[in-house]
Amino acid sequence: MSSFPWLTTIGVIPLVGALVISVLPKGSAKLARPVALGFSVLALIVGILAATQFKTSGHNPQFQLAEVHEWIPQIGVSYALGVDGIALSLILMSLVLVPVSLLAAWHDVPEPGRRQQGYYALMLVLETTIVGVFASTDVFLFYIFFEAMLIPVFFLIGSFGGGPRARYAALKFLLYSLAGSLLMLVAVIALYQQGPGGSHGFLVGNLTGLHMSQDTERWLFVGFFIAFAIKAPMWPVHTWLPDAASEAKPATAVLLVGVLDKVGTFGMIRFCLQLFPNASKWATPVIIVLAVISILYAAMVAIGQKDMMRVIAYGSVSHFGFIVLGIFAMTATSQSGADLYMINHGFTTAALFLFAGFLIARNRSRNYPDYGGWQRVTPLLSGFFLLACLSGLALPGLNSFVSEFLVVAGTFQRHKVAAGFAVFAVILSALYMLLLFQRLYTGPKPAGKEHVRDLGVREKVVAGVLAVFIIGLGVYPKPALDVLRPAVTQTLQHVGVHDPAPTHGAAVDGSSK
Template sequence: MSDFPWLTTLILLPILGGVALAFLPRTPASEASNQRSAELPKQVALSVSVLTLGVAVAMILQYDADGGMQFTETHEWIKAFGAHYALGVDGLGVTMVGLTTVLVPIVILASWPDADDRPTNVFFAWVLILEGLALAVFTATDVLLFYVVFEATLIPAYFLVGGFGRGKERSRAAVKFLIYMLAGGLIMLASVVGLYAVAADAGNPSYLISDLSQLSLDTWTGRWLFVGFFIAFAIKCPLFPVHTWLADTTASATPGTNVLLVCILDKIGTYGMLRFCLELFPEASEWATPLVVTLAVISIIYGALVAIGQDDMMRLIGLTSLSHFGFIVLGIFVLNSHGTAGAILYMVNHGLATTGLFLVAGYLVRRRGTASISATTGVEKAAPILAGLFLVSGLATLGLPGLSPFVSEFLVLVGSFDYGWYVGALAVTGIVLAAVYVLLMYQRTMTGPTPDDVATMPDLSIREIAAVGPVVVAMVLFGFFPQPLLDVINPVVDQTMERVGVVDPPPAVSDVPAEEAHK
């Protein structure tokens, strides 16, 4: 493995590309004379994101699934605090890097007209900067560095929602999102400072995760520090009851921004639970398991029930993610290998399925001028390709066998039943309710009589199909052949279980001889 700074390159490429875009002429495409100059920022943004994806693929091809933390870079940053510019990826980090670098070019291609009435270069500059900061979060191996970039992601996210969202409520939604995230970040900051104090008392003032994981924390110190991190990550996910920013944000943001927020940034919450809560505070994680499992199950059921009653498509899809993140958190905190593997795999597959659903719904909203489900009907006759992709993405969301989320949900449910049959039984209801909200949404919007204004609606363009097509292909591919992802994920699962100090329960095997069992 070369000494090339792969991770720094991955982080800087989109950030520098975004800064360069910001200095291009601020030309909205709504002015006919500016069409050509408005296309340039889109082309530059797409080129930078594809180049970033190429670098990520080149790095991932060199990744050794059994090699632990790789592509590490460590440089002293703030000596007085023991802080370092430290980067590295293991199986968890590399899957998140892969997901991020795949989804951003798709978002840019799908969002081509989203900024046409506003400065195009600014919109795509924020998208690229957000990608670079997200990659920094998923690769940081120093707690202080993680915290800084964790908070920095709020800047582009705020402007993408408040400056480029849809509807009159976008500013209020952006402020609500920011308040929730800042509150969680401030709570986590207290634990970040507490970790340094504990490390300094132990004679090794350091923020490196590798050093902090060796600390011997007394019971209540570990639990209080765990709570600070967990609350921030629960808000980020989101998890019931700190989820109320989600529906307003997804209802006000553009489809592409929703993909960035829900399919990439919200994964920081579950990533942090695995990377920090379980690794740094294993005893506290076991202590908190009953409460967290309860909240996860409530999220699964409550998110699905609330989604069923929504009329706004974007709000509905956002609330489905509350249910799906409940599954991910449940998989993490049942503390067995099936659940943890399913949770990490779910992080990837949720990103794929929800991206497809957000983008196709966005195409429909753009054509109809409204996100109202009740105001839309008969679309499948006018736009069969749109309806077909909408159905495939919806079926993936509800966990249809043969599409990638099914494998994830199956593993999480196996882990849940291992934890307790009642937990698994309650979690299964989330799948049943998912079928209700997905199929009802499809029936109401795609079937039925076709009004005249819908009958003349154009079907998807080649560009729009090209944006969603890779997501659908990936859902089918990993639905039938998830092993490449599991090969990367499983070593991390084993290390996490060893760190927490738990082992899988032995299989329940009957003592009755096989011959007697058949009598």
């Protein structure tokens, strides 16, 4: 166990920032934005320091930087935090995206006062719940953070959303999420009954490797999986995402799609595979089919959209299908790709949503027919947007290519047909991403836009940070893969699967006889 509570500190910093913003006097309300940015940057600095304590070599426990304290011993709930390589990577990604989103959202709520304070305080509260949900190693504590995330997101969409149907989208998001959460709560309680009990009865380590009846394990798996499939989201429980992402402010959409939705795929790895290995293998054929449908269906729907924010949202549903496919293909290659995909998707989606937000702020429209030729008006924004689109279609040399290639290559080892469909979807993603750029930026210069400015200094900082990660993780993904690899190995060991034996040599020998 770590002698310093790194994870608690990371989670508390933004919460303290939210409290500071909330108590600012009315005359100092304009300080809400720099205070929020300052606390989020401080959390990032502490997160980087914590990451230096994480060991990727040697024999290490599953969870490092661990903190375990009794909380409600009467029902077995502990305050237990810890991270493996997957959780650490997702936390660091989140800690980067929050200040980037706050900087991009500088003018989202232009009027200073309580409304502006509420907006930035909610963003920081959301950051605290994000850290908590990825760091929890007690199943009940995870559930608490899983539910707590809904509160700030609901208000960020419903009260601060930029679209005409923001309240509808917020309510839809809440109802879908609550439906999945209630199923998971029943499964969490039933899982505890199967475990050893005691004051630490909800610890993931104490619930791993339990001997349950076949039917019990399968029902518990279904309860967890449905909640995570809604959060991910997967077809057919995905419809809340395009509404929520398109009606929310771009910065909120980044945290919703780029960060929060990873809780679904992260939960599949942490809980579905680790706690219910036999049920996971039993459900794999159906989940593979659902993942392929998600990939293809969402990509085709994205092609037909006229709202740029909905194009990005449906593209994300398709990408989540790739992540789920990699998780349940259950090979070291596919799972490494899926884990890396979660991080890469966060940065790519952030770039797409924020750059689209910059453009919408200049033209006050989200629809294709109101655009065309904007590369002649905002050439620098055009270049960054093209980079984000190329990342979204997984161009070699950019971040998404590595993870998508690993998912497809690993899936091919066990599920060749599914891998073939996934390859076809790569063509579809190229189509909707290139159409997105073409319809917005190419063509003759739009009339009456001579005085529209290109990116300002603040926007250049946002774009530059995201571009560094998009290019850096594409050119040199090895450090990220090194952090993820031990967690992938442990996950496959929990499930009890091994990579298929190579068949190339056998085929050669057979042909020579």
